[in-house]
Amino acid sequence: MQQLAFTLLIVLLYLAAATGFSLQVLRAEMGARNLRPLxxxxxxxxxxxxxxxxxxxxISGPGVNLSFFNAGSLMGWVMAAMVxxxxxxxxxxxxxxxxxxxGALTLLLSMIMGPADTGPSTIPAGLEIHILSSVLAYSVLGIAVLQALVLAYQHNQLRNRRPTGVVRALPPLQTMEDLLFQMLWVGFALLTLSLLSGWIFLEDIFAQHLVHKTTLSVVAWIVFAxxxxxxxxxxxxxxxxxxxxxxxxxALMLAYFGTKLVLELILQR
Known part of the structure; x- marks a missing residue:
């Protein structure tokens, strides 16, 4: 019960911060800028x-638990921390x-759905590099996707010459594009590190339970390249x-979460 209450408090803090940022985007009255420290x-x-x-x-029980919902929570946390x-x-x-x-949603889902089976109790150092670079790549590229969606909306509004108040509050189009490609370069570098470390440290990167993940990850790498x-x-x-x-x-999300969804929630392996 205490953990659930603490979780709800964190969710409320996330939503309060998001509301504060939205006030700054819209340049609302009542001193939105003065709310920034809060x-x-x-x-x-x-x-x-x-x-x-x-x-x-x-980090529970005998090993590291990176189940479907825990992995989603980890990615949500990294994205929120980065932004x-x-x-x-x-x-x-x-x-x-x-x-x-x-970030709030992924945390809430991980708490509601509960932990699945834990992984191995020890992870080799090389594999830790692969896992860390993978999570960072997914997170940075996930932020880039949201930036791309905002950019698409901004571009469409400006092209039709009917920009809304939200669009007028955004940075210039060139700045938004520059930010997008900065994120893409960082995410691409991390994805490259993830694939290289997996190739080096995994015993068989094209094993039966990894072949779909590897293939789709390579496809994603080719697309970004x-x-x-x-x-x-x-x-x-x-x-x-x-x-x-x-x-x-x-392609990247299908590579990881699609594979975990099928294995854990459908096939229950």
């Missing part, structure tokens, strides 16, 4: 509390509005960048 404080407390609960869930840190200096208030509720190459050589931007970003991330 917003940063609420978001920071939510992230710290989420980290505590995540540790108690994943909170970046929002201090970069114009990412709009992303914080979307990502902080995702093509997008970044097209950006450098042909100056790809706008809708082209959005479509390739969404396509690459869809």
């Amino acid at each position: 917003v940063i404080g609420a978001g920071s407390l939510a992230i710290l509390g989420h980290a505590f609960l995540l540790y108690s869930q994943t 909170m840190l970046a929002a201090i200096r970069l114009p990412l208030n709009n992303l914080a509005v979307a990502i902080l509720p995702i 093509t997008l970044l190459g097209g950006r450098l050589r042909y100056g790809w931007r706008g809708r082209t960048a959005v479509r390739w970003t969404l396509g690459g991330y869809a």
Whole structure:
């Protein structure tokens, strides 16, 4: 009961911080700028509390528990922590509005659904690099997807010459595109590290239970590599960048969460 109450408190802190960021995006009255220290404080407390609960869930029993919902909670936490840190200096208030509720939702689901079977009690150092780089890659590229969606909406509004108040409150289109490709470069580097470390440290990266994950991850890597190459050589931007970003991330999510969904929740392995 105490853990559930603490979880609900963290969820409320996440939502309060997201509401504060939304007020800043909309430039609402009643001193929205003066709320920024409170917003940063609420978001920071939510992230710290989420980290505590995540540790108690994943480092439990005889081994590390990275079940479907725990993995989702971990990714939600990393995304929220990254965007909170970046929002201090970069114009990412709009992303914080979307990502902080995702952090709250993944935490809540992991608590409601409960833990699954734990993994091995010890993880080799090389495999730890693979797991960490994978989670970071999924998280950074997940933020990039949300940025791409905001960029698509902004581009559509400006193209039709009917920008809403939300669009007028966003940074310039060029700034938004630059932020997107900065995220994509970082995410691509982490994804490359994830694939290389998996190739080196996993006994058989194309084993039966890994072949779909590996294949789809490689497909995602090729998609992102093509997008970044097209950006450098042909100056790809706008809708082209959005479509390739969404396509690459869809393959990446199918690679990990699609495989875990089938194995854990459908086949119950």
